[in-house]
Amino acid sequence: MPVLPGAEPFLHEGGDVGVLLCHGFTGSPQSMRPWGEYLADRGLTVSLPLLPGHGTRWQDMQLTGWQDWYACVDVALGELxxxxxxxxxxxxSMGGALALRLAARHREEIAGVVVVNPAVRVHGLSAYALPALRHVVRTTKGVADDIAKGGGKEIGYDRVPxxxxxxxxxxxxxVDGALPQVTQPLLLMRSRxxxxxxxxxxxRVLSRxxxxxxREIVLEHSYHVATLDHDAERIFEESAAFVARLAxxxxQKGGTGG
Structure with missing residues (x-):
């Protein structure tokens, strides 16, 4: 199935410091690409993979699961x-959960973690209904486009498998069970x-x-997809400063120092 225009993965060969970006559930690299390009423009090597089942049609996602999504980012991490x-x-979002799982399992290989509106739990009655409901109902309403900025558009599915x-x-x-194994420096940014x-x-992430x-930063002017919203530039700047402080x-090529 062809990838939706704009949802393609992004890879930039830069210096000796690499950044892996993980997009969210039913979304695509499009929601993270401006962030990736910002970091790439500052000389970093950037990998932004397309998770299996994403960026095409929701029926493709119905055939995938967390093991597929995690394997994708795990391979990308190894390459970086x-x-x-x-x-x-x-x-x-869910990409934050994937990033935290990577951090818990690869403590020696990851120098720091940045998450934006990380998701680590399914809330409400749906959390209890999902195991049985999924055998009766195929999809529910999508969660894309939670953006405060006028004209903001996320490439994501309008149905959730x-x-x-x-x-x-x-x-x-x-991920919740493994949070105590996350020991790296952490920058968490969340929308008010x-x-x-x-x-x-x-x-939950901060407490465990x-x-x-x-460091926690509260984003005052954005909704869930903050990387495409009013606070996007701040996210990009804060993450670049976080990387620069630790590396x-x-x-630069030929060594990271520090």
């Missing part, structure tokens, strides 16, 4: 680790008003990770 001296992982949603629920349980993921998820170097020669 071979290419770069230091690697950072970043994620939006329930088999995939149930698999995401399993991923969240694994988010109609997809409640503040509880960010609070073992990182000593933690002082980021953007």
């Amino acid at each position: 680790a071979e290419r770069c001296e230091r690697v950072f992982v970043c994620g939006l 329930l088999h995939a949603a149930h698999s995401m629920r399993r991923l969240f349980a694994l 008003e988010d109609h997809v993921v409640p503040a509880w998820d960010s609070e 990770v073992s990182s000593a170097d933690v 002082p020669r980021a953007g």
